[in-house]
Amino acid sequence: MIELETADYARAEQMLAPYRARRVPGAAVVPQWFAEGTRFWYRIGSRFTVVDPGEGTRRAAFDHDRLAAALSVASGTAVAADDLPFTAIDLEAPGRDPDTMRFAAFEATWEWSDRAGTCVRVEEPQPGLSDVPSPDREWIAFRRDDDIWVRSRDGEQEFALTDDGEPDHGYGFLPEPLNSGVLMRKFGLDPLIVHWSPDSTRLLVPRVDQRDLPEQVLVESSPAGGGRPVARHIRYPMPGDEAQPTLAWVVLDVPSRSVVAQQDAPEPLLHPGALMTAWWTGEKGEAVHLVHRSRDVRTLELRRLDPATGEITTLVSESGETRVDPTPELGETPMVHVLATGEVLWWSQRDGWGHMYLYSADGTTEQVTRGPWLVRRVLWVDEERRQVWFLANGLVDDDPYVRQICRIGLDGTGFTRLTDDALDHDAVSPPEGGHLVDRASDVATPPRSTVRAGDGQVLVELEAPDTAALEALGWAPPERFRTTAADGRTPIHGLLWKPHGFDPARRYPVIDCIYPGPQIHRSSPAFDTVIPGEAEAFAALGFAVVTVDGRGTPGRSKAFHDASWGALDDAGSLVDHVAAIRELGLRHPWIDTGRVGITGHSGGGFATARAMVAHPELYTVGVASAGNHDVGWYVPMWIEWYHGSVDDEARRALSTPALAANLQGKLLLIQGELDDNVLPFHALRLVDALIEADKDVDLLIIPGVEHSLMGRRHYATRRTWDHFVRHLHGSEPPSYRLAPFPPPDLGV
Template structure:
């Protein structure tokens, strides 16, 4: 048991200090872009133009600062203020800037807004799209040669030339149900596919997805706060076992002409095209083709001119397989990189273009968590892993060809959670490190030596805030739940903790396949709220059940296949019983549990399936019935509803609502387009039918994150704090 926080006498944290208008915050790294191997640019607030931003260049080694584009250059003709830049992109020759202004109505995977082109030579600024409605374009991107920009407008693909400003419409059949160059909501959420097109390397063609959503069930969200009458917001949303969008991919000449569709086999409504990318030339594409169960990923090579495809490789698993975000091509296009769990761990392989040779480049009993950079010149891949401690993250590198060489670059003297943004050429990286109770520190390091060149952000204000806060011990530990199963956990204790007394325990849960709660990393405002709760007299803990997205190997992660909500909730209950037995200061009569999204479902399962163990719960944005979530996620982990009826029924907390004994607060945003508000209403309906008393809170127009509109987070956490104070009395007894 390693104590991370030493007891100290200090300041009491308030909700206002965490969530109020003057709350302390971490220094977030500004929107930045690499400008070659030795410099990067960032957006900085202008000191001259109110509300405007400058684009500033920093030399990576020396830190020399120079303003490349000042905010005055971003004031449109006839306007009195600069555009509000949400993001930007440099052209390859750095002579043009693509500036993005995000619409307030944009979703996370659907960043609709305005795009502006700034010609740095002519000092000219224009809005793209011609006569397009304001805030109506999506996913604008420079061509590789820097001469054109592609974007999506009204669900069609367009190309606009930089010089002359001509606009060419490449597709004409887009409408509310037929999407060209952009994904449907399920692909957006589960495959991370927002922009659904790719420029060819020679800038002459664009490969793109087309989604036919006709036949997909329509979910209607309702907005009641916009006026006298309600507004209906329709969303084509495939739910488990229902009709999927039909997705296909094709390539279209930028100069104009018909789309050549790839002859991908199988029923497009029973398969997914989860990824595609150009295969090291402008002649062929690499296409990842998954079956509906997502346990077979067939890699196809497609001919851009004819649409013919050939299968070169299949990755499969008895449970599910993960897509590969961005295979990189090596050896002049004769091989590509691939992440696979085929040997029981997630490792990097190099696969020949014909799929006949697979070469493991990161051997060992550990997971490659993510690839951060491929430096083909030096022949190294840089990746994140943590072989000895799954709660931490470190940078490693391995050779891509020849003799295997694997080395850790993060110093052994620097434990914690490390992240890296590596420059082209892999000589420099922007490095971020944090600990459970230590806010992020950001600096520039040289690679491979990892020598710090200069500090970028120390988060001194947040560090000082945490340092003076009254706090007790916090520890990471293991929980043995029997049958050889050992789970990772952490616990925070009150500042005046007395082991002779008994304290209420608040358990923070998630335990779905998409996340890991037990990490030695800065937890942001959630950590601060937990710290505040310890000051009020609570123990706070979290446990990762089997199946959590922890780097503990394939078998660990996929042990929950077809039993989401069942095994994990049993693991949570077993871990809680083990902690109560080994830690006499836990009051078994005062056990609370809370979580959001999948953690909200876990909270409901805890309260309903183990009602004698948990006395109080707060479930936020919870999927109450697995049949109500999207098909891609739920079928990946549970199979099809008709083939796993028992699993869907037993994994859905709504079917155990009749068992509720304790105090339950359910919270949801009415505009949640991810876990729909219907989950709360159907759960409430079921609880009422069973005569169960509970509390609920609906946040109008808030989506899944419950962060829209002023005051929401402060209101939410005040509600949670007061509820626990009333129903889970704090303090040692």
């Protein structure tokens, strides 16, 4: 038995994502491109850096010390150079001196001249958090009530572009299922979805219709200020419902104030990501291209919308017996590139892997890449040289998830692997290409960030952090492991963290940190995993921790991913998790497979409870947070896209409450009362079934919070730790309270 002290909890707290990143400054380089498309800037903490790949230079974006001193005087508030209070920043704007920048701080806008060393308050109206400036910064699009408006940069002009918006049938908004509406309102956000044309004259806007959809009600038990509970009504259709939100695209012309709507009828909108799969093409925006998925996602199309007439033409159409995906993982930018020649570069898994195909203007198709590996992301297409740069999975022996940077001709010749190490490369390029910003890492090595030329040569070194500050807290990198799936032949991969203060002579309980997919994979070969800090905190508490990517998760072959089709009830192949943990127990005598816990959030919450009732012989302790336990009554996308059928049989197969009588271990359910993604009835239905089966269960309903438990996540985390310490370690948790987590940085 391990007796934990407050110091152990304090150390675990520092492993959590809000704090862990501070221990490895420079690990996350996110380039922000300047308008000319070659230079970029990035931010590390309060340090802002400008990079010019053409000159091979990297320099401070401004004099941080002088700015802090000047802002302290101008604002009357002390400011430190290493803690700049920016909530937004604009390093360039048309017509402004290139040595000046603007930023928001202390609820005001300021202009800083790096040459003159002056900091002055600016009264010109600035975009709100939900406003969208045009590329030339002359116009700002915003929504008023349910219509789209624009105002000029100087605020002297303001007018509506639509006048027929109405509640639940308006412009540029997200439908309520999966829109995180409660969280957005908490931060004062109302996201506006619009796409400006390159010449800043037109807006491509979705018109969303969620009228006549069934309503669900959330009850806010403890509103601020007290008083009666408040009912929150949301539109929330279920799988199989004929009525779903619909989407129609509209082009709004600012100079003429004209409106052109698509000629085709609106289409069902099952996932808000569809609002981001439309883009302008041509120097001025001569056309709009759309990636369209059928409701059953077995047909994927590239369509062209004529912005002058609203006519829609289908250019590419592909169908399959299961999902036809535009990318390996949900939420990524579709790998579709329309060339000036009229050719289309198109990603497809038609040969069993994810490869690129070139559709010519006359309709013929040629395969560009091929082999038992997949194109993970298209980085840059050079139409003049007829070459494409991309990330590829499956080129490194023994680990199909490691990404490498490659180049090939559009005719399929000249394949070149530009990186030939065993590191995972996460690269991006500017909009017009020309170079690559590369972050190379593995599970033990923080990302070394560089700028690479098209031939792979390093042009500029950016950041190369180390892990010394983490190691001082007892951190050690996880082991990247390979085991065999439950079928006895398929290799699967995962991560294993040893407990802090590891002693090979002891036996440690293990926690499976699960998210089942099937839309993402869990165990990254990179330094910054999908769950930075979560697993490492459990390791700091004396647990061995595993993550596993079983069959049915993406990132490998089409067949590997399709193992989840019609088998969503196995939650990303729980049988593979069981097989992996048992095999690890045979390899490592210090892993106690008689004490196995499991935890996850959202889909991971579903998988956690599912594991506890489907595999009670292994999983004895679980914490399921915000789990969609009755999937047949969750948002339509999950079951319709990843299970394939919606009928009574499917609903029964996917219902965890139906297996409640199998529970043997200690299960804690955590649920936010205002969760507008996974509605609270999921937890309560499971509790109801467990009561009916006379099974013990712990339930924590957290008032006032939504799906992410924002604002009270620290409390849920501490209760999760206590549950595992009490029931897996077998000891009483120390008296320790976690501090509220810092809010996310929404502005800069």
